Amino acid sequence: MKIRLIHKILGGFVIVLALMAVVAAVGIIQLNKAADRSAAMYRENVLGVQTVADIEHAIKVLHDYGIRSHGMFVLGADHDTPDSVRETVRFALENKIDTVMLNILTPLPGTQQYRELEDEGRIIERDWAFYDAQHVVFRPRQMTPLHLLQETLKANRRFYATWRPVVAFHRWLWTAADQVVRKRAAWDRMLEYGWLWYYSRTWWTDAKNRAQRRRLRALSRQAPDPSAAQAGSARQAGAAARR
Numbered sequence: 001m002k003i004r005l006i007h008k009i010l011g012g013f014v015i016v017l018a019l020m021a022v023v024a025a026v027g028i029i030q031l032n033k034a035a036d037r038s039a040a041m042y043r044e045n046v047l048g049v050q051t052v053a054d055i056e057h058a059i060k061v062l063h064d065y066g067i068r069s070h071g072m073f074v075l076g077a078d079h080d081t082p083d084s085v086r087e088t089v090r091f092a093l094e095n096k097i098d099t100v101m102l103n104i105l106t107p108l109p110g111t112q113q114y115r116e117l118e119d120e121g122r123i124i125e126r127d128w129a130f131y132d133a134q135h136v137v138f139r140p141r142q143m144t145p146l147h148l149l150q151e152t153l154k155a156n157r158r159f160y161a162t163w164r165p166v167v168a169f170h171r172w173l174w175t176a177a178d179q180v181v182r183k184r185a186a187w188d189r190m191l192e193y194g195w196l197w198y199y200s201r202t203w204w205t206d207a208k209n210r211a212q213r214r215r216l217r218a219l220s221r222q223a224p225d226p227s228a229a230q231a232g233s234a235r236q237a238g239a240a241a242r243r
Contacts, residue, residue, distance in 0.1 A: 052091075059095045068098040074133075075155075076105035076148050078141040085151040089158050099192065102155050103133035104148065105140075124219055125212075135212055144220035149213070156200035164193040 062069045071092055075085050092100050107114040107123070108131060117123050117138050124145060125137035136145040143151070172186035203209055 056095055059097060063096065071097040071100045072103065073100060074103050074105050075152055076136070076138075076140050080140065080148075081142045082147060082151050085148075085155055086158075089155045092159060099196070100159055102152055102159075104136055104152055105138070106131050106133045107138055125215075129208070130212060135209075136216060139219070144216075146213070146216040146220040149216060153200065153203055156196075156203075160193065160196045160200045162197065165190060165197050168193050 059069050059071075073088050073092075075088065088102075089100075107117050109128070114123070122139040123137065124139055125131075125135070130137050136149045139145055140148050168186060168190035172183065172190050175183045175186050177183060204213065
């Protein structure tokens with residue numbers, strides 16, 4: 001039996017090498033990892049749990065057993081800056097992660113995170129169609145909403161550089177026809193990288209995306225409403241006192 005894909009969240013545990021041998025033997029070819037490097041640095045420095053080194057080691061073990069890695073990163077947390085967004089891509093490139101999904105932090109309605117940001121006056125979008133982790137719906141703490149969006153799109157373009165689909169095409173072209181599995185895998189990679197290269201460069205062509213960019217540009221010129229933030233802090237303090 002060939003299992004093509006499993007999802008695994010890499011938390012504070014060590015990947016067992018024997019398990020990786022079994023995984024490779026049954027034909028699993030990709031693992032998806034929620035690997036937020038900046039959050040891992042926070043957990044390492046403040047909480048003393050999962051470390052960046054843990055993530056790096058996990059990626060290396062996967063590659064040693066011929067298993068592709070797909071990194072899923074969340075950008076826009078309160079500790080994130082433009083530099084940390086760029087550092088995330090550098091981390092993915094240096095560790096040779098095969099594909100990445102760069103998600104913008106999205107506080108979903110009904111969650112504690114949404115309530116906290118709403119209390120602080122930081123929710124800027126009420127159209128739920130934009131709550132898809134690819135649009136900015138709140139005001140980040142250390143950059144403007146437009147800046148977060150721009151940095152995320154730049155990060156996608158940097159990771160999915162032109163050389164990726166080109167290299168995948170050459171691998172497909174020069175793989176012998178009788179090597180059916182390798183030929184098909186090379187073809188799949190070429191289509192995958194080609195689409196992601198295209199998507200990362202044509203995001204602005206969608207009318208909905210252009211409209212949101214105009215709104216974010218206008219919001220970025222405005223200072224946050226201090227009264228809303230103060231009211232939110234007071235409500236949070238009152239709730240904490242009641243608990």
